[in-house]
Amino acid sequence: xxxxxxxxxxxxxVYLPRYCSLLxxxxxxxxxxxxxxxxxxxxxxLILDHExxxxxxxxxxxxxxxxxxxxxxxxxxxxxxxxxxxxxxxxLSAPEAKTLALExxxxxxxxxxxxxxxxxxxxxxxxxxxxxPLVPGISTSSLxxxxxxxxxxxxxxxxxxxxRGIGKGLDDEALDPVWAALEKAGLVVFLHPHYGVDExxxxxxxxGHVLPLALGFPFETTIATTRLILAGVFDRFPSLRLLLAHxxxxxxxxSSRLASCIDHDPVVASRLKHDARWYLxxxxxxxxxxxxxxxxxxADVVARSERFESGRPANMPPTVARTLGSKRMLFGTxxxxxxxxxxxxxxxxxxxxxxxxxxxxxxxxAEKEGVRGGNALSLFNLI
Amino acid sequence: xxxxxxxxxxxxxVYLPRYCSLLxxxxxxxxxxxxxxxxxxxxxxLILDHExxxxxxxxxxxxxxxxxxxxxxxxxxxxxxxxxxxxxxxxLSAPEAKTLALExxxxxxxxxxxxxxxxxxxxxxxxxxxxxPLVPGISTSSLxxxxxxxxxxxxxxxxxxxxRGIGKGLDDEALDPVWAALEKAGLVVFLHPHYGVDExxxxxxxxGHVLPLALGFPFETTIATTRLILAGVFDRFPSLRLLLAHxxxxxxxxSSRLASCIDHDPVVASRLKHDARWYLxxxxxxxxxxxxxxxxxxADVVARSERFESGRPANMPPTVARTLGSKRMLFGTxxxxxxxxxxxxxxxxxxxxxxxxxxxxxxxxAEKEGVRGGNALSLFNLI
Numbered sequence: 001x002x003x004x005x006x007x008x009x010x011x012x013x014v015y016l017p018r019y020c021s022l023l024x025x026x027x028x029x030x031x032x033x034x035x036x037x038x039x040x041x042x043x044x045x046l047i048l049d050h051e052x053x054x055x056x057x058x059x060x061x062x063x064x065x066x067x068x069x070x071x072x073x074x075x076x077x078x079x080x081x082x083x084x085x086x087x088x089x090x091x092l093s094a095p096e097a098k099t100l101a102l103e104x105x106x107x108x109x110x111x112x113x114x115x116x117x118x119x120x121x122x123x124x125x126x127x128x129x130x131x132x133p134l135v136p137g138i139s140t141s142s143l144x145x146x147x148x149x150x151x152x153x154x155x156x157x158x159x160x161x162x163x164r165g166i167g168k169g170l171d172d173e174a175l176d177p178v179w180a181a182l183e184k185a186g187l188v189v190f191l192h193p194h195y196g197v198d199e200x201x202x203x204x205x206x207x208g209h210v211l212p213l214a215l216g217f218p219f220e221t222t223i224a225t226t227r228l229i230l231a232g233v234f235d236r237f238p239s240l241r242l243l244l245a246h247x248x249x250x251x252x253x254x255s256s257r258l259a260s261c262i263d264h265d266p267v268v269a270s271r272l273k274h275d276a277r278w279y280l281x282x283x284x285x286x287x288x289x290x291x292x293x294x295x296x297x298x299a300d301v302v303a304r305s306e307r308f309e310s311g312r313p314a315n316m317p318p319t320v321a322r323t324l325g326s327k328r329m330l331f332g333t334x335x336x337x338x339x340x341x342x343x344x345x346x347x348x349x350x351x352x353x354x355x356x357x358x359x360x361x362x363x364x365x366a367e368k369e370g371v372r373g374g375n376a377l378s379l380f381n382l383i
Numbered sequence: 384x385x386x387x388x389x390x391x392x393x394x395x396x397v398y399l400p401r402y403c404s405l406l407x408x409x410x411x412x413x414x415x416x417x418x419x420x421x422x423x424x425x426x427x428x429l430i431l432d433h434e435x436x437x438x439x440x441x442x443x444x445x446x447x448x449x450x451x452x453x454x455x456x457x458x459x460x461x462x463x464x465x466x467x468x469x470x471x472x473x474x475l476s477a478p479e480a481k482t483l484a485l486e487x488x489x490x491x492x493x494x495x496x497x498x499x500x501x502x503x504x505x506x507x508x509x510x511x512x513x514x515x516p517l518v519p520g521i522s523t524s525s526l527x528x529x530x531x532x533x534x535x536x537x538x539x540x541x542x543x544x545x546x547r548g549i550g551k552g553l554d555d556e557a558l559d560p561v562w563a564a565l566e567k568a569g570l571v572v573f574l575h576p577h578y579g580v581d582e583x584x585x586x587x588x589x590x591g592h593v594l595p596l597a598l599g600f601p602f603e604t605t606i607a608t609t610r611l612i613l614a615g616v617f618d619r620f621p622s623l624r625l626l627l628a629h630x631x632x633x634x635x636x637x638s639s640r641l642a643s644c645i646d647h648d649p650v651v652a653s654r655l656k657h658d659a660r661w662y663l664x665x666x667x668x669x670x671x672x673x674x675x676x677x678x679x680x681x682a683d684v685v686a687r688s689e690r691f692e693s694g695r696p697a698n699m700p701p702t703v704a705r706t707l708g709s710k711r712m713l714f715g716t717x718x719x720x721x722x723x724x725x726x727x728x729x730x731x732x733x734x735x736x737x738x739x740x741x742x743x744x745x746x747x748x749a750e751k752e753g754v755r756g757g758n759a760l761s762l763f764n765l766i
Contacts, residue, residue, distance in 0.1 A: 169586040198581035201606050203552040207613050210651050214644035215609060218637055219602050223584050226598060230590050246640065250633030254601055256674030256739070257629065260732060261597040264721050268593050277674070291639030291660070293687060297680040304676055318744035338647050349643060356639070361701035 003121055003383060006078040008373035010190075010380075011245060011286045011332025013085035015062045016107045022100070030087050032058060047087055050199070052208045061336040065111055069125065071335055075350050078373070079118055081380060082108070083129035083160035085337075086194035090135060090162055097133035098142045105130040105150055112155035123382060129160040129190050132178070136167035143178050151185040157380040158188030158243070163195065163224035170224050171231035179237045188284070188379060192245040193220035218249030225251050225283070226258060226276075234282055235273045241379065243330070247289040248280075252301040255280055274308055281305020284379060286332040287371050290352045292359035295371075299325030299360070319362050326367040330376045331357060386504055386766060389461040391756035393573075393763075394628060394669045394715025396468035398445045399490045405483070413470050415441060430470055433582070435591045444719040448494055452508065454718055458733050461756065462501055464763060465491070466512035466543040468720075469577035473518060473545055480516035481525045488513040488533055495538035506765060512543040512573050515561070519550035526561050534568040540763040541571030541626070546578065546607035553607050554614035562620045571667070571762060575628040576603035601632030608634050608666070609641060609659075617665055618656045624762065626713070630672040631663075635684040638663055657691055664688020667762060669715040670754050673735045675742035678754075682708030682743070702745050709750040713759045714740060 015023065023032040023045075030047045033055060044055030045062070061067040062085075072080055084104065089097040108128040115126035130150035132143055150156045159182065165172050170191075182189055196216020221244055228234065228242070244251070251258075259276040262269050282305070285298050303321035316324075331353065338349035357363075357371050377383045398406065406415040406428075413430045416438060427438030428445070444450040445468075455463055467487065472480040491511040498509035513533035515526055533539045542565065548555050553574075565572055579599020604627055611617065611625070627634070634641075642659040645651050665688070668681050686704035699707070714736065721732035740746075740754050760766045 171586055171588055197584050197602070201580055201602075203554055203610055205554055205610070205614060206650070207610075208648040208651050210613065210641070210644045210648050211606070211609065214641040215602075215606060215633075215637060218633070218640065219580070219584075219598075222633070223594070223598060226594065227586055227588070227590075230593065231588060247636075250598075250601070250605070250636055253630075253633055253636040253672075253677055253680065254598060256672055256677055256735075257601065258593070258597040260673045260721065260735060261593045263731065264724065265591040265593050266724060267589070268591050289636075289639055290643045291687075293680065293683040294636055294639055297636065297676065297683070300676040300680070304674075338643065341647065341649060348646065352639075352643060 003377060004374045005369050006118070006373040006377075007076050008331060008376040009072070009077045009080040009333050009335070010243070010330045010376050011288050012068070012080045012082055012335045013337065014068065014082050014108075014111070015085055016104055016111065017063050018100075018103060018107055019084065020063050030091060047194075048212065052206065061339070065115065065126070068335070069116065072125065075333070075346055077333070079123060079125050079127070079382075081127045081129060081157060081376065082111070083190055083192070084108070084131055086162060086192060088131055088160070088162060088194075089133055090164060090194070092135055094133065094135055094137040094139075094142070097135045097138065098146070101131045101133040101146050102149060105146070105153060105156060109153040109155050124155065126155070127380060127382070128156045129158045129188070130156040132159055132161060134161055134164065134166055138166055140174070140177050144181050147178070147181045147185055147187065150187060158190055160190040160192055162192060163220050169227055171227040171233070173231075176236065179233060179240055183237045183240045186241075186381070188241045188243055190243045190245065191221060191224060193217040193224075193249075196220050218246050221245055221249035222251045222254065229272070229276055229279045230268060232271060234279050238282070241284060243284040243286065243379070245286055245288065247287060247294060247298050247329075248283065248285045252280065252298050255301060277301070278305050278308035281328075284328045284330065287329045287357055288332040288334055288353055290349070290356060292356045292361070295329065295356050296322055296360040296362060298329060299323075299363075301325065302328050322360070322362040323364070323367055326363055326371055327375055329371045330379065331372050386760060387757045388752050389501070389756040389760070390459050391714060391759040392455070392460045392463040392716050392718070393626070393713045393759050394671050395451070395463045395465055395718045396720065397451065397465050397491075397494070398468055399487055399494065400446050401483070401486060401490055402467065403446050413474060430577075431595065435589065444722070448498065448509070451718070452499065455508065458716070458729055460716070462506060462508050462510070462765075464510045464512060464540060464759065465494070466573055466575070467491070467514055469545060469575060471514055471543070471545060471577075472516055473547060473577070475518055477516065477518050477520040477522075477525070480518045480521065481529070484514045484516040484529050485532060488529070488536060488539060492536040492538050507538065509538070510763065510765070511539045512541045512571070513539045515542055515544060517544055517547065517549055521549055523557070523560050527564050530561070530564045530568055530570065534570060541573055543573040543575055545575060546603050552610055554610040554616070556614075559619065562616060562623055566620045566623045569624075569764070571624045571626055573626045573628065574604060574607060576600040576607075576632075579603050601629050604628055604632035605634045605637065612659060612662045613651060613655070615654055615656075617662050621665070624667060626667040626669065626762070628669055628671065630670060630677060630681050630712075631666065631668045635663065635681050638684060660684070661688050661691035664711075667711045667713065670712045670740055671715040671717055671736055673732070673739060675739045675744070678712065678739050679705055679743040679745060681712060682706075682746075684708065685711050705743070705745040706747070706750055709746055709754055710758055712754045713762065714755050
């Protein structure tokens with residue numbers, strides 16, 4: 001099988017053993033709580049306040065590399081770019097976060113470097129996104145030092161980050177040196193949610209995790225990315241490569257409304273170099289949206305960015321747009337989250353994302369192979 | 384011009400004179416504050432806490448019917464279904480809200496009944512959405528009485544409502560008699576946002592109204608509709624006709640993720656009769672999204688509802704889907720909000736929404752005419 005037709009998972013998480021130890025030692029969220037259920041030890045992960053159902057059952061699939069490889073084999077995934085799962089280091093003090101970031105980045109490098117070889121290639125099967133100690137009170141030099149560390153670890157191809165920055169969100173000018181360093185190092189920034197929006201929005205009914213996960217998570221990504229656009233971060237750092245979790249949340253569908261609202265606000269409009277929709281063409285989107293219509297739409301929105309490039313012709317045919325837009329979309333699974341409720345050979349959440357890619361109207365074999373893996377090879381400089 | 388090719392605006396607001404008087408008399412938001420600027424009286428509307436730039440300038444376009452007709456004439460709009468603008472009666476006590484709802488519904492009936500005749504038809508140019516006194520402490524009988532009033536006012540074709548219900552949101556079982564009565568009366572429910580989400584999400588930067596309007600408003604609509612789905616309201620009231628502001632916000636783009644999250648939560652999944660995506664095919668969406676890709680996508684999502692109808696064939700060709708989905712989409716302007724910053728003949732916000740309809744890939748003349756007005760004639764029983 002040619003490298004270009006490999007299946008690559010760019011949205012797949014791990015709690016590294018060192019991080020698990022920390023979670024097990026804690027008495028408030030985030031934590032892993034071990035109790036006994038039916039006479040057996042029962043590990044529960046609590047990462048949100050007020051977790052429904054006593055937390056999520058967790059097991060070795062969260063920390064054991066062999067389990068990751070087994071999951072990949074079961075689903076035909078050739079290569080994964082693994083990232084620490086939320087909430088990363090957000091809850092730690094600056095000195096703790098810095099120490100642990102440096103340690104976990106080394107741990108992840110080892111996790112990847114000791115992974116199996118990808119058949120008929122010089123690649124390994126695991127690569128990773130490192131962590132920065134993005135917490136209040138951290139010094140810029142500590143952040144830059146960690147970026148430098150990651151850029152020298154050959155299996156780490158980017159970093160994963162949440163939306164809080166060093167306490168004031170990602171539109172904080174204090175992060176400009178961080179964006180500059182990430183841009184210069186060519187590290188991909190994977191923006192991933194954790195906090196959602198204020199839980200009062202979900203009301204009193206017991207809907208389990210549905211509302212914070214289905215809506216809160218994508219809302220958070222949408223807000224963070226919009227704030228980056230409004231702060232001019234993509235104007236100042238045009239080569240920054242930002243990958244958005246969950247296909248960018250709601251940003252594609254709200255992007256023309258965003259452009260219109262900016263148009264009607266002269267203070268904001270005057271700050272930006274481009275129509276808001278232009279910036280969406282500079283972003284990367286995972287294909288974790290569970291439906292083909294969603295994926296096709298994201299591709300359309302990526303491609304229409306060209307309409308807002310000054311001096312370009314107004315329109316391209318819709319079929320061409322959808323094809324071009326696919327280049328910035330990348331398969332992901334969100335493993336080990338969304339496990340099946342019953343024992344099944346393949347996970348429904350994974351099958352749905354693969355079927356979605358396969359069913360996008362207007363995508364041919366080349367586009368599907370690109371989203372399944374070819375685009376990841378390019379984005380992460382694996383070829 | 385045949386009735387079917389009329390241009391009909393179903394998302395257009397008014398603060399009726401009686402309501403303006405109330406706003407002028409108030410000392411906290413919502414209010415109209417009159418001061419003097421450059422020697423002239425300057426009316427500012429303050430409807431949100433912490434309004435940027437001292438509030439929005441307001442003038443007769445907010446309350447004067449002649450201004451509404453002038454706006455319609457300028458943009459070629461034949462007929463408008465007018466609704467009170469947010470925040471409606473939400474800030475009043477139950478007795479005040481009830482009295483004012485009954486009065487404003489009579490006022491709006493008169494506003495419409497005395498409007499000009501639509502040429503070569505038996506229709507008027509203005510119809511309306513009434514108001515219910517949806518506030519904490521209101522009795523069910525007061526709500527039912529108001530629905531009965533509206534159903535007897537021949538120019539009122541539905542009601543507009545926010546997302547708070549009688550204090551606990553729209554997934555409150557206490558509203559079941561209201562949904563039943565609205566369903567039975569055949570009144571369209573126009574769900575419109577006002578509160579957004581907690582403003583802490585927007586951060587410290589001055590982005591004017593952009594974030595709460597561009598993101599907060601559609602998030603609120605998305606949450607409210609999702610909570611209605613999760614509460615089984617559409618299972619219990621299958622003929623309820625709900626029209627979503629701003630093309631349903633982010634609901635279409637997050638609907639497959641929503642379905643997946645429900646699938647992974649057995650308690651919630653067992654409550655619902657259908658896959659979450661099925662319900663989107665039962666809703667109506669305004670076409671106030673400012674971009675053709677967004678509108679085409681909403682049509683796709685409406686049409687795919689059929690895939691989740693038990694016993695139906697799995698797929699329809701994408702071109703057919705987009706055509707069918709258009710039947711539940713309706714042109715709107717959001718007038719008198721989003722006025723142009725400079726004096727122009729036509730409002731950019733309106734022109735963009737018309738251009739978007741005209742540019743949807745896969746829509747022919749019939750679909751475009753439907754979204755421009757034909758669908759509204761059917762939905763509001765105007766033919």
